[in-house]
Amino acid sequence: MIANGNRKDRRSSCGFEALETRTLMSAAPLLAPTGFTAHIAGTSIDLAWTDNAPSATGYHILRSTDGVHYVLLTNAVGATADTYTQPYPAYGQKYYYEVQAYNGVSTSAATAASSVTTPGAAVTVTTRYGDELVITANGLDDLISILQNGSTLTIKADQQTYTDTATAGGLFVYTRGGTDTINIAGSVTTDTTLETIDAAVTTITSYGTDVNAWIDATDSFTGTGSVHRVATFAGGVSKATGAALANPSDAGTTVRVNASLFGTGPVIGDVNQGEVGDCYFLSSLAAFAKQDPNLLVQSAVDMGDGTYTVQFEENGTSEFVRVNNSFSAGPFNGLLYAHPGSDGSIWAAVFEKAFAYFRTGANTYNSINSGWMGEVYSDFGVASTNFWPTEFTATSLYNLLTSDLASGHEITLGTYSSAPNIVSDHAYTLINAYEDPNGTMHFIVRNPWGVAGDALENSCGYASLTYAQLVANFEDGCISA
Numbered sequence: 001m002i003a004n005g006n007r008k009d010r011r012s013s014c015g016f017e018a019l020e021t022r023t024l025m026s027a028a029p030l031l032a033p034t035g036f037t038a039h040i041a042g043t044s045i046d047l048a049w050t051d052n053a054p055s056a057t058g059y060h061i062l063r064s065t066d067g068v069h070y071v072l073l074t075n076a077v078g079a080t081a082d083t084y085t086q087p088y089p090a091y092g093q094k095y096y097y098e099v100q101a102y103n104g105v106s107t108s109a110a111t112a113a114s115s116v117t118t119p120g121a122a123v124t125v126t127t128r129y130g131d132e133l134v135i136t137a138n139g140l141d142d143l144i145s146i147l148q149n150g151s152t153l154t155i156k157a158d159q160q161t162y163t164d165t166a167t168a169g170g171l172f173v174y175t176r177g178g179t180d181t182i183n184i185a186g187s188v189t190t191d192t193t194l195e196t197i198d199a200a201v202t203t204i205t206s207y208g209t210d211v212n213a214w215i216d217a218t219d220s221f222t223g224t225g226s227v228h229r230v231a232t233f234a235g236g237v238s239k240a241t242g243a244a245l246a247n248p249s250d251a252g253t254t255v256r257v258n259a260s261l262f263g264t265g266p267v268i269g270d271v272n273q274g275e276v277g278d279c280y281f282l283s284s285l286a287a288f289a290k291q292d293p294n295l296l297v298q299s300a301v302d303m304g305d306g307t308y309t310v311q312f313e314e315n316g317t318s319e320f321v322r323v324n325n326s327f328s329a330g331p332f333n334g335l336l337y338a339h340p341g342s343d344g345s346i347w348a349a350v351f352e353k354a355f356a357y358f359r360t361g362a363n364t365y366n367s368i369n370s371g372w373m374g375e376v377y378s379d380f381g382v383a384s385t386n387f388w389p390t391e392f393t394a395t396s397l398y399n400l401l402t403s404d405l406a407s408g409h410e411i412t413l414g415t416y417s418s419a420p421n422i423v424s425d426h427a428y429t430l431i432n433a434y435e436d437p438n439g440t441m442h443f444i445v446r447n448p449w450g451v452a453g454d455a456l457e458n459s460c461g462y463a464s465l466t467y468a469q470l471v472a473n474f475e476d477g478c479i480s481a
Contacts, residue, residue: 030056030101030108033082038097038114045116047084049099053108054079056101061086064096067113075102088118091138123157125164129260132169134304139177146171146192146208147185166190168264174304175202176241184208184223195301197230197309199239214301214309226298228311233322234357244307244324248356250364254326255334261302263345266293268429269460270341271348272450274332277369280414281355282338282448283427284376284478285348287410290431291480299380300350310354313381321354328365337365355379373412373427373478382410383481389413389474394467398441402433410480413445419473422463423453430477431462443470 033049040046047061058077061084062070076084076099089095094117098110122140127133135155137144145156148166155162170191173182177198184192186207194213196202203220204213211225216239221227235245247254263270271286273279288295300310306325311318327349330336338349357363358379377384389397404411411430418424428445435441447453447461456463465473 030103030106032108033059033099033101033111036097036099036111036114038095038116040116040118041085045086045088045095045097045118047086047097047099047114049082049111051080051082051101053101053103055103056108057103058101059084060100060102060107062098062100062110064098064113065093067096067115070096070098070110091118091122093118123160125155125157125162127167129169129263131167131264132260133164133167133171135171135173136304137173137175137178137180141178142175142180143183144173144180145183145185146173146188148188148190153188153190169260172302172304175200182206184211184225193301194225195303197239197303198241212298212301228298228301228318228320230309230320232320233309234319235321235363237322241305242307242324244322245357245363247324247326248328248353248364250366251326251328252336253329255329256306256326257335257340257346257349258306258325259340259344259346261300261308261345261347261350262297263341263343266296266345266347267341267343268431268446269450270343270345271448272332272339272341273448274330274335274337274339276337276352276365278352278355278371279427279448280371280373280412281352281368281376282348283412283429283446284373284380284410285351286429286446286448287373287412287480288380290429291405291408291410295380295382296347296351300347300354308350308354310351310358312354312358312379314379319358321358323350323353323357327353373414377410377478377480384478385481387477387479389471389477394441397467397470398433398435398443401430401443404479405430405433411477413474413477415473416475421454421456421465421469422473423447423449426453428474441467443467 031052035050038047056079058075059081061073063073064070096113096115098113100110101108119138123142124136142158147154151166153164153166172193175196175198177200179201181203184206188208192208192211196215196219206223206225213225214228217229217231237243266289268286268290271282273282307322309320309322311320328336332339338352340346356365356368360367374384413428415424415426431446432444443465445463447457450461452459
């Protein structure tokens with residue numbers, strides 16, 4: 001009886017003690033973590049909090065996509081756990097997180113929510129301006145491979161494959177900070193522009209036919225293509241997305257122009273002078289567009305973020321000037337200074353804006369008033385010689401100019417201060433020279449205004465001059481060497 005009684009007492013006692021323990025634990029709820037944060041770290045989402053519950057055995061990680069309905073993602077096990085790392089569930093998505101402490105008896109209240117938005121897709125493939133195909137690596141460590149079969153481009157990026165038709169405007173590849181790898185196969189014949197100036201190391205292997213690469217000085221480039229290594233930008237401009245020089249101080253009211261830099265390639269009609277006396281500069285650009293458009297393509301790049309980089313040369317050293325897409329508002333197709341050509345491309349305006357800084361560092365349009373064409377040739381790394389038309393006979397001048405034009409040389413001409421037939425104190429581009437069936441020699445010039453400046457010029461600024469008119473109107477000229 002005593003033994004039985006003892007056993008009953010022990011059972012009763014044990015039952016009471018378990019109930020008492022449960023009651024005591026329920027009476028002391030777990031404290032919720034504090035200082036909870038969620039942030040992007042590389043390709044992961046890092047969560048961190050302060051542990052306030054010594055008796056916790058772990059932490060519930062809760063996630064939501066609307067900030068209202070949470071589900072248990074996983075448990076961070078351990079009484080002292082205070083961090084959790086999760087790879088991106090998806091790109092371009094906003095996520096909300098909460099954390100609760102728990103043990104075998106109870107669960108704390110949830111922390112205040114903390115949210116993060118993951119970057120867009122690791123690699124995106126889009127089009128812009130109708131016919132430019134754009135690949136963007138959005139700041140991760142990406143592997144991009146490009147192949148071409150006929151007119152079909154195959155782009156492989158981060159285990160995804162995209163198929164697109166090659167476009168007249170070309171292919172553009174941008175990196176945004178990841179340690180990326182880009183491979184361009186020998187089958188790629190479409191015009192391809194790489195811009196990897198992002199202060200991160202990119203490894204590029206290119207066997208493409210027409211590749212123009214603008215890269216960090218520390219990037220690795222192997223294979224075929226024109227390579228522009230950019231260590232720094234003029235004026236201390238950073239390599240951050242969207243960074244650029246301030247607008248010229250005399251720019252006045254500006255408008256943003258979202259248009260293709262080169263369109264399907266520079267042509268002379270893209271050059272149209274506005275309200276600054278830089279005919280020497282723009283007539284030279286027009287000459288380059290006529291004779292060697294690739295020189296211009298190799299001298300500027302659309303950075304894909306509303307900014308452009310223009311490469312000038314000074315004493316054998318390249319200087320890279322980065323400007324944005326804001327231009328002075330005015331009456332010439334909405335702009336005050338150089339304005340777009342018929343296809344809307346804006347390279348002339350971009351070059352002019354960059355020149356406003358490069359020429360003297362003044363960063364004003366006023367500072368580019370007046371000059372000589374040979375200065376501009378030199379600024380693009382092109383040697384030149386001067387000539388005076390009156391020193392030549394009609395035949396010798398015709399032979400000189402037609403031979404140089406046929407050889408791809410640029411030729412510009414400057415008028416007298418009182419030219420009788422065309423605009424005085426002005427620079428023109430020589431377009432062509434030919435001899436008609438009657439043996440009369442004709443010299444075709446273009447006014448960089450892009451419109452008629454005098455009676456001899458047509459509505460687009462072109463004029464046909466005889467030898468007598470040429471020597472009467474033009475004092476001197478410049479020919480690329």
